[in-house]
Amino acid sequence: MKGIFLGILVLFSMVVQAQKLEVVNYTFDDDRYGLTNFNNRINSDSTDYGLQNGKYVYQVFNKKKGVTKWVTFSVGLNSGASTGYRASLTQLAGLQDYGYGLVLNAENGNNYIMFGISSSGYYMVSYGKAGIANNVTKGWVKSSLIRTGLNAINDLYVEKTGNNYQFFVNDVAVVSQQISLAKFTPNVGLFANSDMKVAFEQLQVQQWTGQAYSQGKIIPGYKPLTSLPVAAQPVPTQSRQTEIFSVNLGLFKAGYGLKDKDGFRTVDPVFRNGYISEGFFIAETDYVNLFGVYDLEGKVIIPPIMKAINSSKSNGEVYFSCKSESGFWGLIDQRGKTILPFIYSYLDHVSEGYVYMKNSKGWGLVDLNGVPKILPGTVDDKDEIEKQRYRYPVKLKGGRLITKAKAGDGGKVGIMDLSGKWVIMPKYHNINPLDTNQQYIASAPKVGETNRIVWGVMDKNGKEIIPFKYSSISIQGKNYIVAEGNDPGGYDLLKSADADKDEEDEWEDFLDGLDAKDNRKWGVLTSNGAELVPVKQSMVEITSDKNVFIVNQKETVAGKEKTKKFIFDQAKKTMVSLAAYDEFKYDSVIIKGRPKGFGGLLFPYFSGGLMNVAKAGKWGFIDKTGKVVIPFIYDFAGSLYKEKALVKKGTEWFYINAAGKRVPDDNSDKNLKANELPPIRPGTL
Numbered sequence: 001m002k003g004i005f006l007g008i009l010v011l012f013s014m015v016v017q018a019q020k021l022e023v024v025n026y027t028f029d030d031d032r033y034g035l036t037n038f039n040n041r042i043n044s045d046s047t048d049y050g051l052q053n054g055k056y057v058y059q060v061f062n063k064k065k066g067v068t069k070w071v072t073f074s075v076g077l078n079s080g081a082s083t084g085y086r087a088s089l090t091q092l093a094g095l096q097d098y099g100y101g102l103v104l105n106a107e108n109g110n111n112y113i114m115f116g117i118s119s120s121g122y123y124m125v126s127y128g129k130a131g132i133a134n135n136v137t138k139g140w141v142k143s144s145l146i147r148t149g150l151n152a153i154n155d156l157y158v159e160k161t162g163n164n165y166q167f168f169v170n171d172v173a174v175v176s177q178q179i180s181l182a183k184f185t186p187n188v189g190l191f192a193n194s195d196m197k198v199a200f201e202q203l204q205v206q207q208w209t210g211q212a213y214s215q216g217k218i219i220p221g222y223k224p225l226t227s228l229p230v231a232a233q234p235v236p237t238q239s240r241q242t243e244i245f246s247v248n249l250g251l252f253k254a255g256y257g258l259k260d261k262d263g264f265r266t267v268d269p270v271f272r273n274g275y276i277s278e279g280f281f282i283a284e285t286d287y288v289n290l291f292g293v294y295d296l297e298g299k300v301i302i303p304p305i306m307k308a309i310n311s312s313k314s315n316g317e318v319y320f321s322c323k324s325e326s327g328f329w330g331l332i333d334q335r336g337k338t339i340l341p342f343i344y345s346y347l348d349h350v351s352e353g354y355v356y357m358k359n360s361k362g363w364g365l366v367d368l369n370g371v372p373k374i375l376p377g378t379v380d381d382k383d384e385i386e387k388q389r390y391r392y393p394v395k396l397k398g399g400r401l402i403t404k405a406k407a408g409d410g411g412k413v414g415i416m417d418l419s420g421k422w423v424i425m426p427k428y429h430n431i432n433p434l435d436t437n438q439q440y441i442a443s444a445p446k447v448g449e450t451n452r453i454v455w456g457v458m459d460k461n462g463k464e465i466i467p468f469k470y471s472s473i474s475i476q477g478k479n480y481i482v483a484e485g486n487d488p489g490g491y492d493l494l495k496s497a498d499a500d501k502d503e504e505d506e507w508e509d510f511l512d513g514l515d516a517k518d519n520r521k522w523g524v525l526t527s528n529g530a531e532l533v534p535v536k537q538s539m540v541e542i543t544s545d546k547n548v549f550i551v552n553q554k555e556t557v558a559g560k561e562k563t564k565k566f567i568f569d570q571a572k573k574t575m576v577s578l579a580a581y582d583e584f585k586y587d588s589v590i591i592k593g594r595p596k597g598f599g600g601l602l603f604p605y606f607s608g609g610l611m612n613v614a615k616a617g618k619w620g621f622i623d624k625t626g627k628v629v630i631p632f633i634y635d636f637a638g639s640l641y642k643e644k645a646l647v648k649k650g651t652e653w654f655y656i657n658a659a660g661k662r663v664p665d666d667n668s669d670k671n672l673k674a675n676e677l678p679p680i681r682p683g684t685l
Helices: 002-013 503-515
Strands: 021-026 046-052 055-061 069-074 082-094 099-108 111-118 122-129 132-135 154-161 164-169 172-178 187-192 196-208 243-250 253-259 265-277 280-285 291-294 300-314 317-324 329-333 338-344 346-351 354-359 362-367 372-379 400-404 413-417 422-428 440-446 449-458 464-470 472-476 479-484 521-525 531-537 539-542 548-557 560-569 574-577 610-615 618-622 628-634 645-649 652-656
Touching (some): 021 300, 046 069, 055 069, 099 122, 111 154, 187 196, 243 265, 280 300, 317 346, 329 346, 372 400, 449 472, 464 472, 479 531, 521 539, 531 539, 531 548, 628 645
Parallel strands (some): 300 346
Antiparallel strands (some): 021 196, 055 196, 069 187, 099 111, 099 187, 111 122, 154 164, 164 172, 243 253, 265 280, 300 317, 317 329, 329 338, 346 354, 362 372, 400 413, 440 449, 449 464, 472 479, 479 521, 521 531, 539 548, 548 560, 560 574, 645 652
16 A cells, blocks of 8 residues: 555656655554554444554444544644645445545534545545535545445545645546635544544645745746846855845845855845755745745755744754644754654754654653654653743753653753653753753752742762852853852742733843842852852953953942952963053943944953953053053954954044954945845856
């Protein structure tokens, strides 16, 4: 049977050359996808369904003859895409003069499409719209195409393009019809009449858009955009690889396309959003707000029919976790092959060959064949609410998974191995992934204050390295910046204490936190918890160099509080005072007239090995030892950003490098204007 099925699939793949997405392909060999088992318990006026002997079995028993019932699967479908539904069906027992078959768009008894056959050699097509039944065929049609008798296997195929549906029996078209239903429903399943036991041998659903390339791909026969001015010369990309470009299409609207390393346009800016990830272009279409994936030549990898796409890389392969329009998630590889079907409530990034997921039974871990490693429902999700806005990926590291116990098991976070055993018991509020010291930064409820958390560090076996008493811990290089005392912004409060707050309240709390005075004591601890900078500083600031901090110390002089700043080099354990330099005060007059597109910082910041500071009103740059590298000759100087710094001398603004030499502005006239298109390579069209 499966050989016949694959042969038909090859035939139909020749009809449409565009990339097809396999939504589901059930062979019903086991219950890895959360399908129930057929329990063979049937009573008066009842149904039973589930897996049995490599089939999906459906049985209907009803005293009244001719009663039709169905069972359906909810899968990830897009209402606007072309869809192919294919099923191999058989009747196992019961009356052979009654119908069974494929049901599509099965919202309820008011909205559906039915494509049925009988074991006595008939077929029929009907549909319901807003509660009104409609026949496509004139009742049941006798056909020699149907293999008759019990256990005979028949293949039914339905292809939907727009509102046109074409119906096939064993690879032969039998009828087509325009059907405009009241509502699109992503349910597909099996129907049967009274006293029948029928089964799916296989069920496959595919979707496509008819596009082999991005709709903006510049190839022979395509008419490029002409509504915007075109640059006279191409501007090579800085990375010397294919990059995204954008153009201004009006107020708060931009278009995104691709240009090659030489600066020639390869894909028109027909997308409303886009980014390159792991060597692929993930883009949002302008007209339906859906995402697709393309290679950097514009070829379709995943049709633009997804509501969300997350990319990840594991063992050299790129994977895309995709959310369908109907809300179900599936996993697709870099060649466009569906690895996990679109039946999951959530799929996370791929890591170490496994995926953290959720189905109807709950959260768990599966391999790339869909086989559960940690059974769904074993654990809970540590970010169930947060994922509605943004969630950090839950990934394996060294065969371990940071996850949350179910509410009945305490609801706290711990670490589980691939056997489902807790290697660090779930007693923490949160655990961060392994850091550069191969240790875990974690938080736990503060003793005596049940609504407040404190942070500490433990090793891979759960042994405490840094005690759980800090309101903040972050790792920089091999050492930890810590803060002791309550966070003035309330970020050390448990979220459950503020569960009823809306977004406006949270925003007000954030602003209040910015204004609140921070009286915590800050310091730097080594990987084994020893003090590198005593925990008594008023602040420790990070820089772009993981080995360099800015340490703030408060002192009171003549009744006034003053902050002393130091550059601390944690590698050499040296502290250099910044007392000789001007205290920074933001001056909008000084920075007025700066070039547009500047991406650096307009205050003293250690970056690129240098820090921009002022002395007696003039600006220059020093290194981490305090040595003056660029003299104090500027009226203003921003920090180094992408190996250059913006400076002002008199009324002139320009860029210098780390040696103090003047360099061209890569964002200036030689770049394309905001509404200017890169040119097309001559001879392309």
